[in-house]
Amino acid sequence: MAHAHVPASPRQDSPTSTGDNLPHGAIAAVGIILALAQAVGLGLLVAGGRGFDLLPALGGGLYRIDALGVALGTVFALAVALGWPRSARPLPALLLLIGLLHLAYSREPLLLYLGWEAAGLGLLLAADVAARRAPVALLASGVPLLVAWLLGLVPALSPPPGGDPQPWPAAVAAALGLVVLMRSGVPLLGGWLRPLAERAPFPAALYVLAGPAVLARALVPAPWDALGGWLLALLGAAGMVAALLAFVWGDRGIVGAASVLAAGAVMGLGLASVSPVVAVGAVLLMLVGPVWLCCRTLGRRAWGVLLLAGAAPGAWVLSQGAVTVGYEVVPVLALGGIALPALLLAADGEPGRLAWPALAAGVLLVLVAVYPQAAVEWAARPAVGAMAGGVGVPSGLLANWGVGLALRAPDETLQAALPATGIALAVLVAWAAVRWLKLLAGRAAREPEER
Amino acid sequence: MTPDLAAFSDWTLALLPRLFLYPGGLFLLASLALLRLASGGPGALAPRAVLRDLAGANALSLAVAWAAVGLLPVPGGTLPFAPGPHALAPLLALSLVLDIRAVRGREQALAGGAITLVLLVRAVGSEAGAVVWAAVGLAVLAGVYALGALRDDLAAQARATGWVWLWLSAGLPYLPDGLAWLALVVLPAAALALGIMLRVARGERGARAASPAIAWSLALPSLLAALLLAP
Numbered sequence: 058m059a060h061a062h063v064p065a066s067p068r069q070d071s072p073t074s075t076g077d078n079l080p081h082g083a084i085a086a087v088g089i090i091l092a093l094a095q096a097v098g099l100g101l102l103v104a105g106g107r108g109f110d111l112l113p114a115l116g117g118g119l120y121r122i123d124a125l126g127v128a129l130g131t132v133f134a135l136a137v138a139l140g141w142p143r144s145a146r147p148l149p150a151l152l153l154l155i156g157l158l159h160l161a162y163s164r165e166p167l168l169l170y171l172g173w174e175a176a177g178l179g180l181l182l183a184a185d186v187a188a189r190r191a192p193v194a195l196l197a198s199g200v201p202l203l204v205a206w207l208l209g210l211v212p213a214l215s216p217p218p219g220g221d222p223q224p225w226p227a228a229v230a231a232a233l234g235l236v237v238l239m240r241s242g243v244p245l246l247g248g249w250l251r252p253l254a255e256r257a258p259f260p261a262a263l264y265v266l267a268g269p270a271v272l273a274r275a276l277v278p279a280p281w282d283a284l285g286g287w288l289l290a291l292l293g294a295a296g297m298v299a300a301l302l303a304f305v306w307g308d309r310g311i312v313g314a315a316s317v318l319a320a321g322a323v324m325g326l327g328l329a330s331v332s333p334v335v336a337v338g339a340v341l342l343m344l345v346g347p348v349w350l351c352c353r354t355l356g357r358r359a360w361g362v363l364l365l366a367g368a369a370p371g372a373w374v375l376s377q378g379a380v381t382v383g384y385e386v387v388p389v390l391a392l393g394g395i396a397l398p399a400l401l402l403a404a405d406g407e408p409g410r411l412a413w414p415a416l417a418a419g420v421l422l423v424l425v426a427v428y429p430q431a432a433v434e435w436a437a438r439p440a441v442g443a444m445a446g447g448v449g450v451p452s453g454l455l456a457n458w459g460v461g462l463a464l465r466a467p468d469e470t471l472q473a474a475l476p477a478t479g480i481a482l483a484v485l486v487a488w489a490a491v492r493w494l495k496l497l498a499g500r501a502a503r504e505p506e507e508r
Numbered sequence: 509m510t511p512d513l514a515a516f517s518d519w520t521l522a523l524l525p526r527l528f529l530y531p532g533g534l535f536l537l538a539s540l541a542l543l544r545l546a547s548g549g550p551g552a553l554a555p556r557a558v559l560r561d562l563a564g565a566n567a568l569s570l571a572v573a574w575a576a577v578g579l580l581p582v583p584g585g586t587l588p589f590a591p592g593p594h595a596l597a598p599l600l601a602l603s604l605v606l607d608i609r610a611v612r613g614r615e616q617a618l619a620g621g622a623i624t625l626v627l628l629v630r631a632v633g634s635e636a637g638a639v640v641w642a643a644v645g646l647a648v649l650a651g652v653y654a655l656g657a658l659r660d661d662l663a664a665q666a667r668a669t670g671w672v673w674l675w676l677s678a679g680l681p682y683l684p685d686g687l688a689w690l691a692l693v694v695l696p697a698a699a700l701a702l703g704i705m706l707r708v709a710r711g712e713r714g715a716r717a718a719s720p721a722i723a724w725s726l727a728l729p730s731l732l733a734a735l736l737l738a739p
Contacts, residue, residue: 305618358605358606358608361605362602362605362606365598365601365602365605366602369598372598373594373595373598376594377594385734385735386731386735388594388628389625389628389629389731392594392597392598392624392628393621393624393625393628395598396597396598396601396620396621396624396625397617397621397624397625399601399602399605400601400604400605400608400616400617400618400620400621400624401614401617401618401621403605403606403608403613403617404608404610404613404614404616404617405613406610406613457511457512457515457589458512459512459513459514459515459516459517459519460512460515460516460519460588460589461589463589471589473592473594474589474590474591474592474595475591475594475595476519476589476590476591476595478516479516479519479520479523479589480575480579480591480595480599482519482520482523483523483527483575483578483579484568484571484572484575485571486523486524486527486575487527487532487570487571487572487574487575487578488567488568488571490571491565491567491570491571491574492567494562495562495563495565495567498558498559498560498562498563499563501555501559502556502559502560502563
């Protein structure tokens with residue numbers, strides 16, 4: 058039977074598409090309420106490193122409420138609220154949101170898997186793809202995780218009861234990494250996402266960015282072993298390079314950029330067990346990515362600026378943590394990997410439309426850029442603290458509330474610094490001076506003409 | 509005063525002379541004058557030309573480049589929480605992102621990307637010797653050359669100066685010691701040489717060799733060299 062031809066819809070990640078600069082009203086309301094409920098309500102309950110299981114069953118809880126889940130869940134809800142296009146249907150949004158919240162909070166591996174599939178179903182419904190290939194590929198990409206669970210290789214995703222946790226076997230770590238990359242749209246592994254990305258770019262990009270949350274949750278009960286962590290980092294690095302090449306030579310759409318960020322987070326989470334500081338950077342990237350998606354309607358230049366500015370602190374922290382454990386190539390990938398897409402996005406020059414959701418997301422990113430101390434101390438560090446079974450304490454990362462972030466060596470000397478707030482001050486002073494000089498120059502240039 | 513507020517105060521006090529005197533501010537202004545003299549001749553220093561360029565400059569992009577130059581890790585005044593190349597290279601890239609023009613924008617983006625990437629490699633290769641530093645420098649100069657053929661405004665000149673000085677700052681162990689030597693000879697000479705290079709890049713023959721592909725073909729081997737030669 059011949060497949061029905063599915064006509065390509067107008068490019069939905071273009072900010073000039075009708076209705077795409079405004080959110081869906083009902084979805085925005087639900088998402089914002091959920092985000093606030095998590096950030097404020099659950100946030101108070103998990104402050105100070107606390108966590109608890111919810112809905113006891115099967116010898117533990119179905120869900121684990123901790124700082125990692127609250128941070129991820131809040132960001133996912135906020136992204137759906139601010140970014141779901143008004144022209145899209147609400148049911149896929151709800152499915153996607155429910156699925157993503159399961160990624161953030163599931164304690165039982167089967168529940169996490171089912172939640173991930175529910176998110177995928179939401180994506181399929183949003184894309185409204187008639188071909189059979191995408192659903193089959195989606196299900197097939199999750200098979201390694203399902204098989205690992207059936208073989209009893211995936212424990213409950215909660216902190217170990219006591220003693221030294223058993224590291225994840227390298228094969229399971231690699232399998233998890235492969236699943237995440239297959240669902241991250243990187244070339245060769247994630248090509249099946251392309252038709253979905255063309256028809257529903259925002260849902261596809263959010264689905265891509267949510268994938269590394271699985272690896273973050275996997276670090277709650279146990280660390281990677283040496284080989285497993287190395288394999289994950291290698292997969293992430295290779296995925297990042299492939300995604301960057303595809304971005305440079307291919308379609309510079311929202312999903313391409315999301316793939317770069319997702320692969321970078323995989324690379325960082327792979328190194329998390331050897332360097333807690335890397336984990337902080339990876340989590341920061343995971344939190345910034347979904348918010349950044351919501352800024353796409355501001356126009357390509359602003360979008361590129363916000364990518365570089367908003368993701369730079371996370372990429373910097375990730376890079377410095379990697380350098381301390383000898384992975385000297387990581388800064389090139391992490392920092393270069395956000396600079397190059399930002400430059401290419403800005404070069405596109407496509408104009409945007411100002412709308413409150415994109416502006417709100419943009420303001421959040423600017424705050425992260427000029428005051429990353431808050432994002433690190435209030436979100437990323439507590440989230441890494443929840444990954445206590447697999448990640449140590451990032452004691453080397455300092456947050457100076459007056460200046461910025463710094464990395465301290467064991468002998469208390471400063472190894473590296475990102476004085477983001479100080480740099481923002483320098484830019485502000487310089488900008489004021491330039492504006493004043495421009496004003497003078499403009500007047501001086503006009504005076505001879507007036508004479 | 510709390511420690512964090514004291515740190516902010518220390519930062520601000522250390523920042524201002526760097527931003528307005530050396531290496532930013534007046535020193536940058538003098539170096540840009542040398543650059544413009546070399547690239548455009550005495551006419552480029554005429555008041556009308558300078559005022560016109562200043563009036564047409566992208567204020568935020570120029571300010572970001574200026575701030576990056578002011579924060580360069582060069583000797584002369586300590587800066588608490590001094591940013592390293594991993595912070596300054598993306599900052600200079602941000603200046604370009606703010607200012608990238610739609611005409612031949614992709615070429616500008618690729619050239620800027622090559623420069624940023626290789627300056628991050630520079631940090632990787634700082635322990636791997638003068639060979640890697642020189643290789644990185646070639647890639648930076650190739651990228652600046654490619655951009656120089658496309659852009660000739662004040663922000664572009666400030667950025668180019670920042671990129672080259674950032675590369676030079678990593679080579680301080682290989683250069684003669686001393687603040688006077690650096691401030692009076694090395695950095696101004698670099699600005700002058702940059703101006704000559706930009707003049708060639710904008711010429712009819714020179715423009716043919718201005719391609720981001722050359723910068724990338726020099727950037728990738730320098731990364732490999734850094735990886736292979738690192739201890």
